[in-house]
Amino acid sequence: MAKRPSDTWRTQMAERARKVATGALAPEGAGAAVPYPESLLLATDAALGAFEDEVRALREPSDDAVFGTVERVVLALNAIDGDDRHGGAGFCTLEREQLCDYIDLTLGGHGVDVTALTARRGLDRSELTDRWRDW
Template structure:
């Protein structure tokens, strides 16, 4: 399965928490960005959404353009709820999450080029219709 961006987010957070505990990082400094950007509860909320998405794409017919679109819509709207609650999904996270959705569907067997072409959009725009983050 595609690597979730949350894996890196957790690693950044753990490294900075260790640095704070060691006294080599001031938690209020700009260098402590992961403490602000990736709190554990936020990352857990994103992971919960991605787990449901992964389970869904294991069960649906990925040769069905409709099923692919519904899978994308569902994960994006669930991430909208996380974004609304936390206000932490910025440009970098948006790109990582969009790429993860693409990678996970592709690895599962979806032909996203065909799905996007049929919709008359670029593959990179597949989350745009529902995305608020």
Template structure:
């Protein structure tokens, strides 16, 4: 099952908070709560849950336009992340996690778009 990036981020924040509580990490070095605030995690999780539901509701094989529409919907819902992902220190990681998640959800729900019909070439 695809693990939502928001769940990964929540887990990382919780682990870092435990490390601070145990004295293994200083507050000054604990940056993940700032990087992944609760509101960001919650909004991302809501968008990804809606995407999962939309993909799960598609017929099999899924019409390519329906899959692309679902992807557009989740991208629009995640648009609030854009200003945050311009920081190169986190851009690559989060974008890669989100891309992998979208691909995995599509694959798990067997919603890969049906191949387009191929034109038959006839030899003269």
């Protein structure tokens, strides 16, 4: 299974905090004190968890079923990114790329040939989420 981006973000924050605590990094060099608020991480985990559950449940799925699963997770992530409850935090370019890669890798890890799937719709593999993505 692909590693969730939110796990990577938590690890990065912990490493940054450790470096500040040991003096290896000046607090002013650490960037935002809380770049990923817990509310954003929890909401992202919930959306990705629901996506993982849906992908695990796919058995010889049609293209429509796979795209429906992608659409649901992307719309959930759109809602998270635009939610004011996260103190203005959202998905920046790097996070967006990580989320797209995660969706692709999760599908591939469960036997979906993403290249063939997208090609059948006249899309490049990198366009898997584009139809619904606001972030």
